[in-house]
Amino acid sequence: xxxLIVAIxxxxxxxxxxxxxxxxxxxxxxxxxxxxxxxxGLMALRSRVLTVIDSRAAIGLPPAPPSERRxxxxxxxxxxxxxxxxxxxxxVAEADGPPEPVRGTLAAAWAGVADAVVxxxxxxxxxxxxAALIAGR
Amino acid sequence: MDELMGDFIAExxxxxxxxxxxxxxxxxxxxxxxxxxAIFRFVHTVKGSCGFLNLTRLGRLAHxxxxxxxxxxxxxxxxxxxxxxxxxxxxxxIGALVDAIDRGEGLPDAEDHRLVxxxxxxxxxxxxxxxPPPAARAPARSIRVSVDLLDRMMAGVSxxxxxxxxxxxxxxxxxxxxxxxxxxxxxxxxxxxTRTRMARVDxxxxxxxxxxxxxxxxxxxxxxxxIDGGEVxxxxxxxxxxxxxxxxxxxxxxDHGIEPxxxxxxxxxxxxxxxxxxxxxxxxxxxxxxxxxxxxIDTARLVAKAVAAGLVDAGEAARxxxxxxxxxxxxxGLSTAEAVTEVSGRGVGMDVVRANVERxxxxxxxxxxxxxxxxxxLRMPMTLTIIPAxxxxxxxxxxxxxxxxxxxIVRADGPAVSxxxxxxxxxxxxxxxxxxxxxxxxxxxLEAGPAPLLVLVRPAxxxxxxxxxxxxxxxxxxxxxxxxxxxxxxxLYAGVTLPDDNRPMLLLDPPGLAIAAGIAxxxxxxxxxxxxxxxxxxxxxxxxxxxxxAERAVPLPLVERIEDVAADAVRTIRGRLRLAHGGRVIPLVxxxxxxxxxxxxxxxxxxxxxxxxxxxxxxxxxxxLPLPCGDGIAVLDGRPVELVDVPALIxxxxxxxxxxxxxxxxxxxxxxxxxxMLRPMLExxxxxxxxxxxxxxxxxxVIAAEGQLQQAAPGALVRLRAANEATEGHxxxxxxxxGAGLLAALAARTGGR
Numbered sequence: 001x002x003x004l005i006v007a008i009x010x011x012x013x014x015x016x017x018x019x020x021x022x023x024x025x026x027x028x029x030x031x032x033x034x035x036x037x038x039x040x041g042l043m044a045l046r047s048r049v050l051t052v053i054d055s056r057a058a059i060g061l062p063p064a065p066p067s068e069r070r071x072x073x074x075x076x077x078x079x080x081x082x083x084x085x086x087x088x089x090x091x092v093a094e095a096d097g098p099p100e101p102v103r104g105t106l107a108a109a110w111a112g113v114a115d116a117v118v119x120x121x122x123x124x125x126x127x128x129x130x131a132a133l134i135a136g137r
Numbered sequence: 138m139d140e141l142m143g144d145f146i147a148e149x150x151x152x153x154x155x156x157x158x159x160x161x162x163x164x165x166x167x168x169x170x171x172x173x174x175a176i177f178r179f180v181h182t183v184k185g186s187c188g189f190l191n192l193t194r195l196g197r198l199a200h201x202x203x204x205x206x207x208x209x210x211x212x213x214x215x216x217x218x219x220x221x222x223x224x225x226x227x228x229x230x231i232g233a234l235v236d237a238i239d240r241g242e243g244l245p246d247a248e249d250h251r252l253v254x255x256x257x258x259x260x261x262x263x264x265x266x267x268x269p270p271p272a273a274r275a276p277a278r279s280i281r282v283s284v285d286l287l288d289r290m291m292a293g294v295s296x297x298x299x300x301x302x303x304x305x306x307x308x309x310x311x312x313x314x315x316x317x318x319x320x321x322x323x324x325x326x327x328x329x330x331t332r333t334r335m336a337r338v339d340x341x342x343x344x345x346x347x348x349x350x351x352x353x354x355x356x357x358x359x360x361x362x363x364i365d366g367g368e369v370x371x372x373x374x375x376x377x378x379x380x381x382x383x384x385x386x387x388x389x390x391x392d393h394g395i396e397p398x399x400x401x402x403x404x405x406x407x408x409x410x411x412x413x414x415x416x417x418x419x420x421x422x423x424x425x426x427x428x429x430x431x432x433x434i435d436t437a438r439l440v441a442k443a444v445a446a447g448l449v450d451a452g453e454a455a456r457x458x459x460x461x462x463x464x465x466x467x468x469x470g471l472s473t474a475e476a477v478t479e480v481s482g483r484g485v486g487m488d489v490v491r492a493n494v495e496r497x498x499x500x501x502x503x504x505x506x507x508x509x510x511x512x513x514x515l516r517m518p519m520t521l522t523i524i525p526a527x528x529x530x531x532x533x534x535x536x537x538x539x540x541x542x543x544x545x546i547v548r549a550d551g552p553a554v555s556x557x558x559x560x561x562x563x564x565x566x567x568x569x570x571x572x573x574x575x576x577x578x579x580x581x582x583l584e585a586g587p588a589p590l591l592v593l594v595r596p597a598x599x600x601x602x603x604x605x606x607x608x609x610x611x612x613x614x615x616x617x618x619x620x621x622x623x624x625x626x627x628x629l630y631a632g633v634t635l636p637d638d639n640r641p642m643l644l645l646d647p648p649g650l651a652i653a654a655g656i657a658x659x660x661x662x663x664x665x666x667x668x669x670x671x672x673x674x675x676x677x678x679x680x681x682x683x684x685x686x687a688e689r690a691v692p693l694p695l696v697e698r699i700e701d702v703a704a705d706a707v708r709t710i711r712g713r714l715r716l717a718h719g720g721r722v723i724p725l726v727x728x729x730x731x732x733x734x735x736x737x738x739x740x741x742x743x744x745x746x747x748x749x750x751x752x753x754x755x756x757x758x759x760x761x762l763p764l765p766c767g768d769g770i771a772v773l774d775g776r777p778v779e780l781v782d783v784p785a786l787i788x789x790x791x792x793x794x795x796x797x798x799x800x801x802x803x804x805x806x807x808x809x810x811x812x813x814m815l816r817p818m819l820e821x822x823x824x825x826x827x828x829x830x831x832x833x834x835x836x837x838x839v840i841a842a843e844g845q846l847q848q849a850a851p852g853a854l855v856r857l858r859a860a861n862e863a864t865e866g867h868x869x870x871x872x873x874x875x876g877a878g879l880l881a882a883l884a885a886r887t888g889g890r
Contacts, residue, residue: 030641031534033581034627034653042624042633042641047295049633049641051621080621134623 001098003120003127005090006073009061011110014118014125017092019075024083026052026070038136043083050074050083051134058136059109075130082134095120099127112137141343142238143279145186149235151281152179153228160225167216176224177206183231191347194246195234201253202227223255284373287333294327295616295635302637334374335519338416338425339367341376345387349412352391359398359409360391366416371423375517378497379425382490386427386513387412389487394431394511404508406430422541423519428512434505436462443468463505467491500541526615526634526644529592529606531576532583535642537615537634538592542647544601545593545758546609554591565591565603575654576605577645581629596647602656611698612759617644629653678762678771680778681740681753684729690762690771691751691781697741699756704737711823713790716750724790727752747787799887802827802836804845811840811857815879822880838886840879843870855882 002017029041029052038057043050052072056064064087072083099116106114106126113132117124156179163172180202187196202224208214230252237244301319308316342364353360395401395410402408415426436459443449443465449457457465466487491501499517506512518524518541526537527546545567547554553568563574572593578585588605595601615634620643624630631646677693706717707725714725716739723741731737731752739750762771762778769780801824805811816826833839833853840855857873858864871878 028640030643032624032627032630032643033532033534033583034629036623036626039623042620042643044635044639044641047292047299047635049618049620049635051624078622080619082621134621136623 001095002092003095003118003125004073004092005120005125006086007088007090008055008059008086009064009109010087012090012123012125013086014095014120014127015073015075015130016127019130021074021076021081023089024050024072024074026072026083026085036136040085045074045081045083048081050081052083053085053134053136055085055133056087058133059113060137061109077131077134082130084130084133091121093121096122102126141340142190144281144340145190146235146239147279147281149183149186149231152182153232156228160228163216164221164225167218167221173206173209173216176228177203177210179228180206180231192238194249195231198227198230198234198249198253201256205256220256223252226252226255282333284334287330290330291327291616294323294330297323297326298637299639302639332370334372335370336373336376337367338369338371338376338423341371341380341383342367342414342416345383345414348384348387349391352388356392357397358391358395360395361409361411363411363413365414369416369418369423370519371416371517372519375423375497375519379494379499379515379517382493382515383425383427385487385490387414390427390429390431390511394429394433396432418519419516423517425515425517426512427515428510430510433507433509433511434463434466436465436505436507439463439465459507460503460505463503466503467501524615524617524644525612526617527592527612528610528636528642529577529590529604530608530610531588531606532578532581532586534581534583535610535640536577537642537644538594538604539631539644539647540612542594542596543592543759544595546756547591547593547758548755549589549591549605556591563605567591567593567603570601572601572603573654573656574603574605575650575656577650578607580650580654594647594650596651600651600656602651602654604650609699612693612696615642615644675761675763678760678780679740680757680760680762680773682755682757684727684731684752684754686754687728687779688757688776689779689781690760690773691740691742691783693759695742695744695783697743697748699738699740701736701738702750704732704734707731707737711820718750721748723748723750724787725750725752726786726790742783742786744783744787749783749787749790751781751786798823798825799837799883800825800827800835801883802831802833802839804833804839804841810873811842814873815840818876818880819883822883824883838883840883842873843867853886855879855886 003014004017004020004023006013006015024045027043029043031041032039038054040052040054040057043052054063056062064085070085071089072085074081074083076082096119099118102114102117105111110126110128113128114126115129115132116127118127119125156175159172159175163169163176166172180199184196184199184203187193187199205214205220205224209216209220214220230249234244301316301323304319305316345364346362349360349362352358390412391410395412396404396406398408401410410429410431412427412429417424417426440449440454440457440462444451444454448465448468454462467490468488494501494515494517497517499515502514502516504512504514525540527540527543528535528537530536547567549556549565554565556563556565556574563576564571565574574591576585576588577583578588586607588607590606590609591603592606592609593601594604613636615636617632617634619625620630620633624633624643628649629646630643630649632644634642634644636642678690679693679696680688680690683689702716702718708715708717714727714731715722716725725739726749737752738755739752740756742749742751760773762773762780764771769782770777771780772778801819803811803815803826819826827836836853838853838855840857842857843859856867856870857879858867858870859873861872863870863872869882871882873879
């Protein structure tokens with residue numbers, strides 16, 4: 001199964017490529033006053049409105065050091081389009097094997113959002129559930 | 138009804154085409170459960186629709202086939218060849234009958250009985266039937282399209298708008314005709330797609346005659362139903378969302394409103410009660426009125442019940458006006474029916490009706506006349522997706538507000554407005570009416586800043602409050618989309634919209650703002666307490682104070698936006714005012730002298746083709762202006778208001794067409810004196826100057842210096858002389874510094890044009 005490999009806080013994350021619509025660079029955002037902290041804002045992608053989720057804030061990590069390029073992965077969950085920020089885009093790769101349940105105890109940040117580990121590119125990557133990330137903590 | 142029938146015919150044909158293959162496959166393998174289910178669903182659907190549309194013959198056929206197939210599904214009967222043949226016969230017959238209905242013809246029904254009889258398991262096996270030859274079918278005039286596809290088409294058009302805007306920015310200085318055409322085409326396309334979402338209210342009213350007939354029979358009432366305005370169009374989704382509320386209202390009217398015949402006669406009313414439904418369009422809203430001539434609401438009993446149920450305390454109850462008391466029927470948990478009946482009176486009803494209608498941005502108004510009847514008015518926006526909105530800014534961010542909730546916009550420092558701090562609360566008094574002030578930037582935890590404008594908002598079912606904002610930017614029709622759950626969970630927003638600049642904008646939810654600000658009070662009266670407005674023909678208009686101090690109004694749809702421009706962007710060109718604005722020069726109209734410096738407030742007016750800026754002293758209000766009774770004067774709150782005649786302004790502001798202005802040729806001695814000294818004066822006076830070197834014959838009049846052009850015809854010649862005194866033989870010449878004399882001479886030569 002094809003996966004998109006990204007990095008969040010130095011962790012290799014795998015997202016099933018079938019669930020990813022596209023990868024975009026964040027542009028001007030419209031903030032949502034009094035929205036949850038991990039809701040970065042709204043952004044237009046052609047005629048659609050994306051809800052931009054700050055993935056680091058969603059799992060309780062401190063904000064990333066500011067950089068010029070901010071990239072995000074576009075997914076659709078329950079009919080709404082979201083852009084999930086990532087620290088870096090790594091690769092699109094075929095998994096070496098089927099996803100496996102997580103053995104061991106995950107760090108608190110990942111416990112709520114990771115649902116499996118995927119062997120890909122010779123190393124394990126954490127597979128996260130976009131819906132859990134969007135819900136925040 | 139016609140539309141429902143059309144839908145039914147289209148749907149039945151579509152399904153028949155889809156299951157044609159299933160039928161053949163089922164015939165080959167009668168034990169195939171999936172095929173059997175598909176055919177069962179088809180006859181079941183047809184049966185259901187027939188009951189609704191009162192097509193008894195079709196219904197009988199479908200019902201017979203459904204019974205037989207149900208037996209097969211339940212294993213009470215084998216699917217033998219005889220049954221398959223009989224069912225196929227019925228399916229074909231349904232097709233033939235549908236075609237006949239479409240053509241408006243009849244078919245003999247002896248064949249029906251034979252087909253139904255053939256279903257009987259004791260019937261002798263009939264000869265297999267061949268598919269009937271396809272009957273000549275009227276070409277389909279409608280197709281069914283999923284709403285999802287329409288939404289995607291709409292999104293495509295929105296993309297086109299954005300692409301057009303981008304093109305317009307890049308080709309700003311190029312020929313604009315092609316872009317204009319593109320804009321027009323896209324606009325038309327958008328309107329057409331919006332229209333495809335619309336359906337006639339008929340489809341909502343179609344089921345009511347039957348409902349009224351059944352209910353009146355059940356309750357022993359005599360009711361005459363009158364329906365009007367079925368041709369009014371409404372968004373399809375909206376129709377579905379008010380179907381249940383409307384049914385509730387009709388049930389209530391018959392159950393609680395219209396009295397039994399004997400009682401009516403005793404009260405001197407006709408034995409049969411009247412229930413009238415009327416739909417009409419009013420601006421961007423659709424009104425549906427349901428009125429009956431029944432007993433009306435017994436407010437005394439209603440209030441007593443409300444007190445008993447603990448909804449209001451006795452002291453409060455005593456102060457309720459009759460209208461407020463009648464509005465209690467919208468409170469949950471109240472029902473005036475003495476006994477709970479099958480029809481209504483379970484205490485769920487009007488509160489649910491009101492909630493449903495308000496959820497789609499509408500409102501319900503109640504007009505109760507005890508002893509004479511009740512009139513309920515449902516007001517709804519025409520579509521769910523496009524709403525008229527006001528865009529405002531606060532704390533450096535722009536937001537949209539649904540215009541249906543906005544009553545008025547005033548300046549906090551304006552006349553008849555005072556804002557006071559009382560124990561931490563801010564209260565605005567506008568023309569003697571007090572309301573809470575909610576600072577939008579503060580409420581949304583945005584950067585604080587001056588908020589000099591108060592938007593008076595009345596949320597559906599709540600009390601009016603004043604929303605303080607920094608600026609009011611524009612009013613426009615916005616395409617609203619639902620926002621993500623995390624955004625909606627804040628309770629402050631009703632959706633998100635994408636204006637033409639492609640920056641998403643949040644649509645504020647007025648009731649949510651009131652709750653977040655802690656000022657939401659249950660308004661017992663609510664919109665229901667508002668007296669039903671008299672059906673006076675009105676138009677939305679922008680009220681302003683002109684530079685000359687007079688109050689005037691301009692039709693709101695013509696106002697593109699309100700803007701402050703620098704006074705030095707205004708120039709007088711050939712006697713007309715022009716405003717340099719955004720890279721274009723547009724005509725400006727002012728009633729009085731403009732300030733030479735500082736800024737100037739203008740209304741940008743446009744009918745889609747021509748643009749015009751109108752200088753105003755200040756903008757006063759958005760009002761529903763009664764249509765002018767004549768001479769363009771409307772009466773608003775008892776005072777006359779002049780409605781600006783925009784076409785006349787556009788015509789008056791236009792420059793005189795150049796070809797009609799007299800062409801003047803300057804024939805000087807070759808020293809450039811005339812060019813230098815006369816050209817500005819002549820142009821300002823409205824003459825057009827011929828290019829240097831033009832032939833004197835082309836000009837309407839020639840101004841020549843002494844010694845030049847001796848041969849020109851005297852009628853078209855003005856001769857200038859260098860000396861103040863005329864020399865002999867040249868008395869008609871003009872001293873070259875005598876500007877007034879020159880203009881008079883030109884006017885005489887050109888016939889005063």
